[in-house]
Amino acid sequence: MAREPAPRRREVHGPRPGSARDRRGRGPRGVMSLPGPLSPDGVPAHRTPRVAFDDLVAEILTRLDPHFEREPDHVEVAVEEAPILPHGWDDPVPRSIVTTAPGGFRIVLYRLPIIGRVRSAEQLEDMVWTVLLTRLGEVWHHDPEDLDPR
Numbered sequence: 001m002a003r004e005p006a007p008r009r010r011e012v013h014g015p016r017p018g019s020a021r022d023r024r025g026r027g028p029r030g031v032m033s034l035p036g037p038l039s040p041d042g043v044p045a046h047r048t049p050r051v052a053f054d055d056l057v058a059e060i061l062t063r064l065d066p067h068f069e070r071e072p073d074h075v076e077v078a079v080e081e082a083p084i085l086p087h088g089w090d091d092p093v094p095r096s097i098v099t100t101a102p103g104g105f106r107i108v109l110y111r112l113p114i115i116g117r118v119r120s121a122e123q124l125e126d127m128v129w130t131v132l133l134t135r136l137g138e139v140w141h142h143d144p145e146d147l148d149p150r
């Protein structure tokens with residue numbers, strides 16, 4: 001007597017793999033990020049943490065523009081990843097420094113030490129505000145609270 005083969009089980013595993021899947025965790029790609037009628041410039045497919053931090057600093061500086069126009073000292077603001085520290089450094093890593101520059105001062109914000117001290121986007125924004133206002137207060141000899149437009 002011949003035995004009948006067992007019926008094949010059909011297992012459902014979700015959508016069929018292909019170009020729509022997110023193979024490496026980079027988020028959506030393709031048509032969603034292209035320009036269209038609702039977003040003529042397109043939607044940024046990915047913003048790096050460095051770009052997001054630079055945008056945050058630029059946004060804060062635009063809100064502080066009235067102070068830059070009023071104060072006589074020229075101030076440049078730069079963002080770097082992390083400070084270069086000497087071997088055997090035991091103190092906490094600085095979040096920023098103030099140096100002299102041709103024609104004024106330069107404030108350098110260090111992105112990684114600032115990000116390493118916060119846990120959320122709101123804390124990051126507050127920390128950047130605090131660091132910038134403190135350094136600008138040092139340069140312009142003002143109380144940081146007097147400079148804060150928030």
